[in-house]
Amino acid sequence: HCEKVLTSDRTLAKLKTPRLSDAEVTKLLRGSKLCYEAEVRELIEDHRVQFPKWLSLLHRGYSVVSYGLGSKKSLLHDFHETFLLDRDCVVVNGFFPSLTIKQILATITEDILEIEGNFSSTTEHLDEIFSSLTTDLYLLIHNIDGPTLRTSKVQTTLASLASHPMVHLVCSIDHINAPLIWDQQCLSKLNLIWFDCTTFLPYMEEAGGADSLMVRQTGQLVKSKKGNDGGEYLTIPLDKPTMTAFLENIDEK
Secondary structure, three states: OOOOOOOOOOOHHHOOOOOOOHHHHHHHHHHOOOOOHHHHHHHHHHHHOOHHHHHHHHHOOOEEEEEOOOOOHHHHHHHHHHHHOOOEEEEEEOOOOOOOHHHHHHHHHHHHOOOOOOOOOHHHHHHHHHHHOOOOEEEEEEOOOOOOOOOHHHHHHHHHHHHOOOEEEEEEOOOOOHHHHOOHHHHHHHOEEEEEOOOOOOOHHHHOOOOOOOOOOOOOOOOEEEOOOOOEEEOOOOOHHHHHHHHHHHHHO
16 A cells, blocks of 8 residues: 655745854854753763863773764863963864864974974875874864765874874764764774763764855855854754754744
């Protein structure tokens, strides 16, 4: 017995206000109240207790990866503020849509090692970094599974960096399939220790901005927006079927 499958024709274009202004989106994001605030705060404090363990693991040759529902940017920022302010540390926003591995390596050589020079290849750049390191270097990467960091070349380079005994990696992942970006060789070099750092915090910086689904005017892929603090932020739109289902659910309620 076959029944006709009905497909909804409800789209954002049919809404009275199909697009919001940048200011409206920002206001909605920043004005949204965090549910169960006390419980979330207690949960985050439980994660913060693990910070000394993180640092100990880093110095024993492991890399720390945090996963779980909710933004982990503020948690990793707290770790940085608590333990790494007086150490050589490179902070990478992996959700930045035009980030390149060359920029990450250049930050290490120019800002940390204070080396000027042009490198013909990533391998040559890595060799120069390794030969110049004299003190511990910490890499703190928000969303190591970000769109521009998912390629095999980038992950292989990051794994090679993390495999050096003086380089220590702390990172976060958010995509459900993030572990698939690493092959066995990368996993061996990264030597990851996994921490469930569920925070239930909204993805404010990762998902806010003028090019979100409710603001952008074209069908182009996600772009970036410069925030008030000078940083670039990635907007992550929902696909059309997901958004349609969401609107139908609201309409029913």
